[in-house]
Amino acid sequence: MAESEERRDVFKLSRDWLSVQEVVDTVSSASCGAISVFIGTTREDEVGGRKVIGLEYEAYEPMAQSEFRKLCDDIRERWPTVTHVCVHHRLGWVKVGEASVAMAISSPHRQDGQQAIQHCITQLKAQIPIWKKEVYDTQEASWKENAECWWAAHNKPPPDTQL
Amino acid sequence: MKGNVTTAAKCLQVLVLFFAKSAELTGLKQEEAVAVPTPISSRDLWTLLLRRHPRLSVLQDQVVLAVRQQYIAIGDQVVTLGDGDEVAVVPPLSGG
Numbered sequence: 001m002a003e004s005e006e007r008r009d010v011f012k013l014s015r016d017w018l019s020v021q022e023v024v025d026t027v028s029s030a031s032c033g034a035i036s037v038f039i040g041t042t043r044e045d046e047v048g049g050r051k052v053i054g055l056e057y058e059a060y061e062p063m064a065q066s067e068f069r070k071l072c073d074d075i076r077e078r079w080p081t082v083t084h085v086c087v088h089h090r091l092g093w094v095k096v097g098e099a100s101v102a103m104a105i106s107s108p109h110r111q112d113g114q115q116a117i118q119h120c121i122t123q124l125k126a127q128i129p130i131w132k133k134e135v136y137d138t139q140e141a142s143w144k145e146n147a148e149c150w151w152a153a154h155n156k157p158p159p160d161t162q163l
Numbered sequence: 164m165k166g167n168v169t170t171a172a173k174c175l176q177v178l179v180l181f182f183a184k185s186a187e188l189t190g191l192k193q194e195e196a197v198a199v200p201t202p203i204s205s206r207d208l209w210t211l212l213l214r215r216h217p218r219l220s221v222l223q224d225q226v227v228l229a230v231r232q233q234y235i236a237i238g239d240q241v242v243t244l245g246d247g248d249e250v251a252v253v254p255p256l257s258g259g
Contacts, residue, residue: 040259059258060182060251063232089258101259121259129229129251130258131183143184145255151227151236152255 005031008084009072013059015092018102027084032106036113038121040101042094050136055094060129064089067128075105075120079112085120089130100132122148172200175246179212185226185252188218201244205235208242212252219252227253 010026024035045052072085087103094100103120107113124130126148135141145152176196181189199211205228213219219226228235229251230242244250 057258058183060180060229060232060253063229063251064258066232125256125259127256128258129182129253129256131254132257133183143254144257145225146257146259149256151225151253153225 005029005083007076008086009069010084010086011065011068012086012088013061013064013091014088015090018088018090018099020099020102023086023088023102023104026086027104027106029083029106031108032083033108034110034113035104035106036110036117037102037104038117039099039103040121041099042096044096045134047134047136047142050138050140052096052134053137054096054135055100056133056135056141057089057091057094057100058131059089059091063129071120071123071127074123075116078119079107079116081107081109081112082116083107085116087120087124089124089128125149172202174198174200175244177244177246177248177250180249180251182251182253183257184254185219185222188221189216191216197250199244199250202241203244205237205240205242208250209237222252222254225255229253 008026020039024037027035042055068087075085076082083106085105087101089101103117105113105116105120125146131143133141133143177199179194179197181191181193186192199208208228227237231248234253235242
């Protein structure tokens, strides 16, 4: 990172559609030769004869911010060359085809950024207090559970009870 | 009666937050001034919430709590609560 450059860790929850350009611009830096990007989009899934028409997201907002800060500290410990991190996540109704999450990480060279972005989405799914409900064309709905979340059904708890 | 003195647990009030499925089960996004003893194990805290909202039992073994925005698994771990602390019921996460 350039000496005068302060690290940016930006987490934004938004009820509006996400701008990938804004996420990319947030992490851009003259010291970085790589910007790694991940976009999660809402899939038109079919579950038991019912089609997903959209997702409804909610979050424990202040805790999502504090967990994001912990995640950024973790990323920077593993990949010290990571320069800036930006994650935007939707809240409320997200139609099929729209982006639910957009994230970008800048780094001087691509290796660290590419690995960091993979870790970022995995850990977001494991640790950040956000929930989504699938809504079907039958008007039924069901709360989803990430496999990455250790207290989801079918997952065993860790031996240590403190996270 | 024995002569020894034991420290009595304090009783204070916390704000309980409900998210996702737990909000649907209780019909509430939050509940103010919930009386709880401190210190308390996370298991006893969960039991206390279950007594107030029996429908939360649907989440048994698939839930953690968050006290002052720190995750706590349901178990023997003892937490010290402060008056006005936030206690959140946290169903399995599904961000991203």
